[in-house]
Amino acid sequence: MAKTHVTMKVNGAEVEGLVEPRTLLVHFIRENLQMTGTHIGCETTHCGACTVDIDGMSVKSCTMFAVQAQGSDITTVEGMANADGTLSALQEGFRMMHGLQCGFCTPGMIVRAHRLLKENPSPSEPEIRMGISGNICRCTGYQNIVRAIQYAAAKINGVEFQEAAE
Amino acid sequence: MNDLTPTREQREAALEGMGCKRKRVEDIRFTQGKGNYVDDVKLPGMLHGDFVRSPHPHARVKKIDDSEALKVPGVLAVITAETLKTVNLAWMPTLAGDVQMVLADGKVLFQNQEVAFVVATDRYAADDGINKVIVEYEPLPPLVDPFKSMDKDAPVLREDLVGKTSGAHGPRKHDNHIFEWTVGDKELTDAAFNKAEVKIKEMISYHRTHPSPLETCQCVCSFDKIKGELTIYGTFQAPHVIRTVVALIAKLPEQKIHVIAPDIGGGFGNKVGAYPGYICAAVASIVTGKPVKWVEDRIENLTATSFARDYHMTTEIAATRDGKVTGLRVHVLADHGAFDACADPSKWPAGFFNIVTGSYDFPTAHLAVDGVYTNKAPGGVAYRCSFRVTEAAYCIERAMDILAQKLKMDPAELRLKNFIKPEQFPYHSALGWEYDSGDYHTAMRKMMETTGYAALRKEQAEKREAFKRGETREVMGLGISFFTEIVGAGPSKNCDILGIAMFDSCEIRMHPTGAGIARMGTKSQGQGHETTWAQIIATEIGIPADNIMVEEGNTDTAPYGLGTYGSRSTPVAGAAIAMAARKIKAKAQMIAAYRLEVHEDDLEFDIDGFRVKGLPEKFMSMKDICWAAYNSVPPGMEPGLEAVSYYDPPNMTYPFGAYLCVMDIDVDTGVYKVRRFYALDDCGTRINPMIIEGQVHGGLTEAFAIAMGQEIRYDEVGNVVTGSFMDFFMPTAVETPHWETDFTVTPSPHHPIGAKGVGESPNVGGVPAFSNAVNDAFSFLGSTHIQMPHDFWRNWKAAKDLGAVA
Numbered sequence: 010m011a012k013t014h015v016t017m018k019v020n021g022a023e024v025e026g027l028v029e030p031r032t033l034l035v036h037f038i039r040e041n042l043q044m045t046g047t048h049i050g051c052e053t054t055h056c057g058a059c060t061v062d063i064d065g066m067s068v069k070s071c072t073m074f075a076v077q078a079q080g081s082d083i084t085t086v087e088g089m090a091n092a093d094g095t096l097s098a099l100q101e102g103f104r105m106m107h108g109l110q111c112g113f114c115t116p117g118m119i120v121r122a123h124r125l126l127k128e129n130p131s132p133s134e135p136e137i138r139m140g141i142s143g144n145i146c147r148c149t150g151y152q153n154i155v156r157a158i159q160y161a162a163a164k165i166n167g168v169e170f171q172e173a174a175e
Numbered sequence: 176m177n178d179l180t181p182t183r184e185q186r187e188a189a190l191e192g193m194g195c196k197r198k199r200v201e202d203i204r205f206t207q208g209k210g211n212y213v214d215d216v217k218l219p220g221m222l223h224g225d226f227v228r229s230p231h232p233h234a235r236v237k238k239i240d241d242s243e244a245l246k247v248p249g250v251l252a253v254i255t256a257e258t259l260k261t262v263n264l265a266w267m268p269t270l271a272g273d274v275q276m277v278l279a280d281g282k283v284l285f286q287n288q289e290v291a292f293v294v295a296t297d298r299y300a301a302d303d304g305i306n307k308v309i310v311e312y313e314p315l316p317p318l319v320d321p322f323k324s325m326d327k328d329a330p331v332l333r334e335d336l337v338g339k340t341s342g343a344h345g346p347r348k349h350d351n352h353i354f355e356w357t358v359g360d361k362e363l364t365d366a367a368f369n370k371a372e373v374k375i376k377e378m379i380s381y382h383r384t385h386p387s388p389l390e391t392c393q394c395v396c397s398f399d400k401i402k403g404e405l406t407i408y409g410t411f412q413a414p415h416v417i418r419t420v421v422a423l424i425a426k427l428p429e430q431k432i433h434v435i436a437p438d439i440g441g442g443f444g445n446k447v448g449a450y451p452g453y454i455c456a457a458v459a460s461i462v463t464g465k466p467v468k469w470v471e472d473r474i475e476n477l478t479a480t481s482f483a484r485d486y487h488m489t490t491e492i493a494a495t496r497d498g499k500v501t502g503l504r505v506h507v508l509a510d511h512g513a514f515d516a517c518a519d520p521s522k523w524p525a526g527f528f529n530i531v532t533g534s535y536d537f538p539t540a541h542l543a544v545d546g547v548y549t550n551k552a553p554g555g556v557a558y559r560c561s562f563r564v565t566e567a568a569y570c571i572e573r574a575m576d577i578l579a580q581k582l583k584m585d586p587a588e589l590r591l592k593n594f595i596k597p598e599q600f601p602y603h604s605a606l607g608w609e610y611d612s613g614d615y616h617t618a619m620r621k622m623m624e625t626t627g628y629a630a631l632r633k634e635q636a637e638k639r640e641a642f643k644r645g646e647t648r649e650v651m652g653l654g655i656s657f658f659t660e661i662v663g664a665g666p667s668k669n670c671d672i673l674g675i676a677m678f679d680s681c682e683i684r685m686h687p688t689g690a691g692i693a694r695m696g697t698k699s700q701g702q703g704h705e706t707t708w709a710q711i712i713a714t715e716i717g718i719p720a721d722n723i724m725v726e727e728g729n730t731d732t733a734p735y736g737l738g739t740y741g742s743r744s745t746p747v748a749g750a751a752i753a754m755a756a757r758k759i760k761a762k763a764q765m766i767a768a769y770r771l772e773v774h775e776d777d778l779e780f781d782i783d784g785f786r787v788k789g790l791p792e793k794f795m796s797m798k799d800i801c802w803a804a805y806n807s808v809p810p811g812m813e814p815g816l817e818a819v820s821y822y823d824p825p826n827m828t829y830p831f832g833a834y835l836c837v838m839d840i841d842v843d844t845g846v847y848k849v850r851r852f853y854a855l856d857d858c859g860t861r862i863n864p865m866i867i868e869g870q871v872h873g874g875l876t877e878a879f880a881i882a883m884g885q886e887i888r889y890d891e892v893g894n895v896v897t898g899s900f901m902d903f904f905m906p907t908a909v910e911t912p913h914w915e916t917d918f919t920v921t922p923s924p925h926h927p928i929g930a931k932g933v934g935e936s937p938n939v940g941g942v943p944a945f946s947n948a949v950n951d952a953f954s955f956l957g958s959t960h961i962q963m964p965h966d967f968w969r970n971w972k973a974a975k976d977l978g979a980v981a
Binding site: 047113 | 198199201202203204205206207208209210211212214215217297298299387388389390391438439440441443472473700701702703865866868869870871872873874875876877899900901905907908909911913914
């Protein structure tokens with residue numbers, strides 16, 4: 010099948026590659042760019058393990074073609090740490106609040122939460138739950154993921170993290 | 176001593192040992208996308224394999240034409256049963272003593288069964304290839320309903336077994352019959368029923384569901400023709416067993432098989448068994464001389480890899496009028512699908528289902544299980560439970576509620592009246608188990624007090640009156656469950672897999688600088704072993720957990736172990752860790768005695784080193800002992816500080832718990848709201864409370880999914896109608912309830928550190944709590960039992976059937 014040349018920015022770096030028109034973005038990221046943090050869980054846009062940030066929107070990369078991402082600005086989980094390489098507030102929140110177990114959904118969850126906090130820096134618990142409803146986790150029961158995002162929001166907003174009362 | 180000398184508390188805290196909420200070391204890589212899962216493994220020249228699958232649930236395969244597929248650019252080979260026959264791998268043994276086709280051999284027995292394996296240069300080309308393989312089928316009548324499988328005119332499914340009157344577990348009664356398993360005293364139990372003042376009988380079904388971890392099953396196989404060595408990376412919960420199975424069926428020397436299970440994205444039992452993908456990828460690598468990757472997609476995972484449950488349990492309890500149980504009788508019809516590929520220990524055809532007497536002191540019980548074949552996917556995995564314990568717990572917890580309803584007793588009171596009493600432990604159950612320890616009354620009463628149970632019952636009574644007066648359309652349910660798990664498989668006298676006894680192992684090597692590595696026979700799929708195993712070692716030998724690296728999943732380096740499933744890691748491997756650490760400690764004590772110039776018996780262990788009794792200033796830290804182990808050991812002693820332990824537990828462990836679910840259901844829409852969910856778990860000694868709580872949250876979420884909607888459903892002609900996350904209920908953060916957790920601690924008397932295991936308890940206890948809540952909500956309208964899953968439609972239907980909706 011004839012291949013198309015694509016260029017895009019991924020985690021701040023210009024990248025390019027030759028892909029078939031049918032190549033999914035997630036495969037381009039994982040196979041061509043060798044960045045394996047973005048995972049594949051369902052291939053039907055349900056689980057969110059493949060979530061990446063494209064031009065300021067959370068997108069399921071398992072149901073988007075690489076050619077559709079031509080010229081776009083993409084951030085994957087590999088671009089989530091602070092500039093100095095330390096864990097970002099969100100990544101730290103997931104660790105501190107035990108917001109992950111097997112870690113397979115975590116990259117998509119963190120990328121999604123990153124956009125959620127950009128859109129709504131102080132979300133309520135229902136807003137967080139709705140905000141991550143496109144991301145399935147099979148291990149944690151979500152409660153600690155919600156706390157992880159609350160922890161990150163507090164840190165980003167420069168306020169002290171306070172556990173909501175039971 | 177001065178102000179800078181660390182206090183006892185500071186020294187203890189520095190270890191981050193048992194009881195500490197140590198943050199997980201795994202998370203550093205997972206939060207940055209630096210995990211290494213199987214699909215991340217890329218080898219030079221690697222090919223990709225994909226399956227042609229049957230659209231029919233039951234059909235004869237007349238012809239497979241691969242000529243067009245082989246013309247597809249990138250396609251290198253098409254493997255069929257005929258290819259596999261040349262290497263004697265057309266059929267493989269299952270863990271349950273049956274055999275299973277690797278690729279369709281003459282006919283297919285379930286929808287999406289593997290028919291041919293296409294090998295190509297990339298996954299897109301492989302997919303092109305499978306679409307060009309032409310398979311000619313002759314459809315046969317499908318057998319979907321397990322209750323009809325032993326009918327006289329039922330279609331015969333397993334033609335390879337025709338005429339065989341006995342199978343792996345004794346006599347077969349019919350061509351579609353797999354086994355009958357009976358336990359208990361039938362005569363005594365029948366007698367108890369004959370003279371019972373009160374009896375209940377109910378057919379309680381536990382529907383078919385699926386573990387569906389977010390990462391599907393996958394592998395990369397690489398055969399080195401020069402060395403004659405096979406390397407397999409795979410999503411394996413039990414890597415060593417896979418190595419042995421491969422050695423046995425592929426006739427390769429076991430030392431030349433390297434099995435590596437890297438990070439695993441959830442298992443829940445799904446990744447215990449051996450699947451055709453593994454065999455085909457290995458054969459494809461041998462055929463092509465290149466590494467071959469096989470990655471299952473979600474539809475394949477849901478429709479073709481091992482299902483869970485599918486038990487239909489006719490349950491009877493005999494009791495006195497004042498509510499003392501006198502007998503239990505259960506008959507199970509077990510739908511095993513097309514091949515009996517259950518992941519049970521060899522001699523337990525229905526797993527540990529005989530824990531079905533639960534937490535109650537039944538003087539006598541009798542159990543019979545009939546396993547049958549149907550045209551469904553094979554398997555029967557212990558999905559987040561220890562070999563059919565979920566089914567047993569659901570059966571008895573539903574039945575106790577039904578008995579309470581018949582006796583007009585409060586279900587909590589009925590349970591308190593029948594619990595095994597603390598002084599009865601170790602307790603011998605009527606169906607053959609010895610429970611190690613328990614304090615059920617304390618757990619139950621704590622649950623009732625913390626939740627305000629009496630007030631909730633009062634509120635329910637008022638709401639029922641209001642409902643009858645037409646003032647509300649909501650009904651309220653209180654779902655209690657009290658469960659006893661049976662985990663830690665297992666003692667070799669009870670448990671083996673294909674003849675390999677179910678011990679587990681740990682090897683610890685301490686390096687001169689006081690750092691060390693622990694290698695394990697277990698394999699974490701999210702349970703946080705790298706964190707908790709180091710905590711056990713930290714407490715046992717006084718080296719900070721941060722200085723211990725834990726490594727799992729490489730059969731070349733790890734001691735032989737039976738893997739992680741059935742909540743066996745902490746009860747079995749956790750004990751192996753403690754025992755290996757104690758060997759290290761014993762040698763360290765000899766070294767310290769030599770260096771401190773005292774007799775060993777004059778030393779006492781003090782948090783992070785040895786101290787001379789009565790001379791507190793004479794102390795040698797474990798760190799210094801590690802150094803000494805490599806340069807100044809006592810004369811005649813081998814240098815080094817390492818130990819290995821293979822631990823065969825003397826008994827299972829029996830964690831337990833008391834759960835309560837408070838639920839409101841709108842009868843006009845069937846929509847439910849879980850108002851509260853409280854879970855008290857007793858898993859004995861708690862190694863890392865943070866991880867325990869996380870495991871409980873996760874298990875409860877899976878229980879919620881199963882009880883309230885998740886089901887693998889087939890239509891009447893054998894099509895799977897729940898083949899993707901579109902139709903198979905996967906709870907998100909929106910519908911998942913808030914969880915309240917609590918605990919009591921009753922250590923296991925036979926476990927070196929008293930730990931019992933917890934990962935599966937919330938699933939075992941959670942499902943009956945949800946189901947009992949729904950059933951309790953509707954009980955005042957006259958129903959005794961409504962089958963799961965309790966989705967909105969079924970709730971509405973139940974209300975309608977009971978006359979609550981016009």
